[in-house]
Amino acid sequence: MKEIEFNDGVNVIIGHNNAGKSNLIKALALVLDFQGTKRLDVDDFNKYISLEDLKANPPKVSICISINQSVGEDLNSDDLVTVGNWLTKLEEPYEASITYEFFLPEKEKADYLEAINTATDLNIAWKIIMHDFIRLYVYKIWGGSTTTRTVADSESLQKFDFQFLDAIRDVERDMLTGKNTLLRSVLDFFMDYEIKCNTGKSEEDKKVEIKTKRQEFSNNADSLILDLQRRMKEGKEQILSYAKDTGASFNNAIPNFEGSISEVEMFSALKLIVEYESGLKIPATRNGLGYNNLIFISLLLSKMQVNSDGKYLGSNAKVFPILAIEEPEAHLHPAMQYQFLRFLKKNKLEKKVRQIFVSTHSTHITSSVSLDEMICLHNEAEETTVGYPGKVFPSDGKSKKYVQRFLDATKSDMLFAQKVILVEGLAEQLLISILARYLSVSLDGKHIAVINVGGRFFDHFxxxxxxxxPDTLNKKIVCLTDRDPERKKRIAGGSYTKCYPFEYNQDSTTYEYKNNASADKYPVTTHPNIVFFSQSIDKGKTFEYDLILHNPSLELLITDSMSNKEEIKELMFFYKNNKPMSDYAIKLRDSDENKRIIDSINANTSFTEDDKFRAIIASRYLNSVGKGENALELACVLEENLNKKDEESDYQEFIVPDYIKQAIEWICQ
Known part of the structure; x- marks a missing residue:
């Protein structure tokens, strides 16, 4: 059994494909949509139930909706009157419940058990249910506690106005002419609206004024009908002569033409058009589907306003107007999505709709709503979990504000992905997916998102x-962070500065040392779904440094935007040809930083000679790159090289750094 809490307002339901978003909307409709279909099929059952469970009891679907008293709601409101027979908690805030059940009647259970116990596997069991028993299933909607088995009265259920817009709909069929009941009812309600909404007039005066206008319209319409009859006088005689000849005037019954027309009947002559500033008018049928969907939704909300107007519909007025929309982005470009969300929120504030449910894959929509309005569904190993991003942060609000500002249309992809790799910077963001492909792994294919958090801000996320x-999004998370060793002199007022791996812990008398503490925060097996990976504590520094450390002779990694390109190429040549340390020292141009590198390398007593050669090249490489442009160039050259792997002989072997390899292996498990 899965429980989901909704907001009294906008609910944006998000998650990766097959997380259960559409099923959630359908579950709401089964309970609240009075006019919708209620019967289910065999494929609507939970197919992960065991054969033993099927042999014990016939499967059923049960959906319970709890209705809670709204903040500030008066106990004399129509809400309480509607749900009064379904109360499960009498004291304030009151609670009521409605439960939909699709089940096999008790009288059929014996036959079911006899038949199902012949099944030797699940496939056979489901076939027995489909062929022999699904037609016998019934549905009921219970009001209040299910133990009482009290059927909810249809009059109260009809007070719910549940309007559902699916992702695939024919809006032209649904709205574009006055012949359609949706448009006709909206037009009828808003006819003479300037009179109906005039607060300076009494209800009696409004009725008299509207009645007068209708009478004027009827008189004008009658004149038009008379004019038609005059113009048809001679022609009518010709038409009716055929009727007489065929015997249609039998028993002195003579066919004739007569008629009148009301305002509502006149609506059928209206067609929705779009008029431009230039004066150009085109039928709405010529609009794009996205534009027409916005028009349709606006009409639907107008209709919901009509349905809930007690003065217009009296006791037939709806009490709970609810709008559910599946994947609005299917027909709307990003700018329209932002506008659409603002439009829905405005209608909620104006109380034209009580609750709004939007299921979406759109990062543009999630970036424009608050964390409190999101409900995240996640499915892992056929187990669905529910997360509430607005509830998971510490009470000081600092992390919540940071994440809310951070979630733009690109970065909110972390909420949709099945798994997430969080990285510090642009280089990792651009390159991790390509490095995974060198390991024969497609991150996209496994629905793994790489998100750049812009520094060591992992804790916020x-x-x-x-x-x-509780309330979190239970998905596997990898955090890739740089080791970034530092040191400071053991003197008063000293501050930490960056150092090289070959300097780290080499002179504890003169220096204090530290590295990125978060790198060791969550080693493998210490947390169920979060792991940090970083470079080696004794040889690692940054992402770019490690690329060269593992590929010390790969000139492919020397990009156009780098400085000191020729120098680094020669250092790589030295490595390939086993040149001595003296050649490296001579080649490094004369500078304080290069002197520091050589002196520290020579003083290091823990590195092998090979470690030292790699470290020199990696240090010079790191000091020669500009982060952003170099990352873009690296992404291009590494992808081009990878594309040659199965086609050309000039493919160059590239080794993925160990910590990246370990991270990708772990998240793909």
Whole structure:
């Protein structure tokens, strides 16, 4: 059994494909949509139930909706009157419940058990249910506690106005002429609206004024009908002469033409058009589907306003107007999506709709709503979990504000992906997916998103995903962080500065040392779904440094935007040809930084000679790159090289750094 809490307002339901978003909307409709279909099929059951469970009891679907008293709601409101027979908690705030059940009647259970116990596997069991028993299933909607088995009265159920827009719909069929009941009812309600909404007039005066206008219209319409009859006088005689000849005037019954027309009947002559500033008018049928969907939604909300107007519909007025929309982005470009969300929120504030449910894959929509309005579904190993991003942060609000500002249309992809790799910077963001392909792994194919958090700000985001805490998004998270060793002199007022791996812990008398503490925060097996990976503590520094450390002779990694290109190429040549340390020292141009590198390398007593040669090249490489442009160029050259792997002989072997390899292997498990 899965429980989901909704907001009293906008609910944006997000998640990766097959996480259960559409099923959630359908479940709401089964309970609340009075006019919708209620019967289910065999494929609507939970297919992961065991054969033993099927042999014990016939499968059923049960959906319970709890209705809670709204903040500030008056106990004399129509809400309480509607749900009064379904109350499960009498004291304030009151609670009521409605439960939909699709089940096999008790009288059929004996035959079911006899038949199902012949099944030797699940496939056979489901075939027995489909062929012999699904037609016998019934549905009921219970009001209040299910133990009482009290059927919810249809009059109260009809007070719910549940309007559902699916992702694939024919809006032209649904709205574009006055012949359609949706448009006709909206037009009828808003006819003479300037009179109906005039607060300076009494209800009696409004009725008299509207009645007068209708009478004027009827008189004018009658004149038009008379004019038609005059113009048809001679022609009518010709038409009716055929009727007489065929015997249609039998028993002195003579056919004739007569008629009148009302305002509502006149609506059928209206067609929705779009008029441009230039004066050009085109039928709405010529609009794009996205534009027409916006028009349709606006009409539907107008209709919901009509349905809930007690003065117009009296006791037939709806009490709970609810709008559910599946994947609005299917027909709307990003700018329209932003506008659409603002439009929905405005209608909620104006109380034209009570609750709004939007299921979406759109990062543009999630970037324009608050964390409190999101409900995240995640399915892992056929187990669906529910996360509430607005509830997971510490009470000081600092991390929540940071994440809310951070989630733009690109970065909110972390909420949709099945798994996430969080990285510090642009280089990793651009390159991790390509490095994975060198390991024969497609991150896209496994629905793994790489998100750049712009520094060591992982903790803000880990509140969202920490599965050891309630309401979080339970998905696997990798954090890739640089080792970044530092040191400071043991003197008063000294401050930490960056150092090289070959300097780290080499002179504890003169220096204090530290590295990125978060690199060791969550080693493998210490947390159920979060792991940090970083470079080696004794040889690692940054992402770019490690690329060369593992590929010290690969000139492919020397990009056009780098400085000191020729120098680094020669250092790589030295490595390939086993040149001595003296050649490296001579080649490095004369500078304080290069002197520091050589002196520190020579003083290091823990590195092998090969370690030292690699470290020199990696240090010079790191000091010669500009992060952004170099990353773009590296992404291009590494992808081009990878594309040659199965086609050409000039493919160059590239080794993925160990910590990246370990991270990708772990998240793909």
């Amino acid at each position: 880990l509140h969202l995903f920490d599965s050891q805490k």
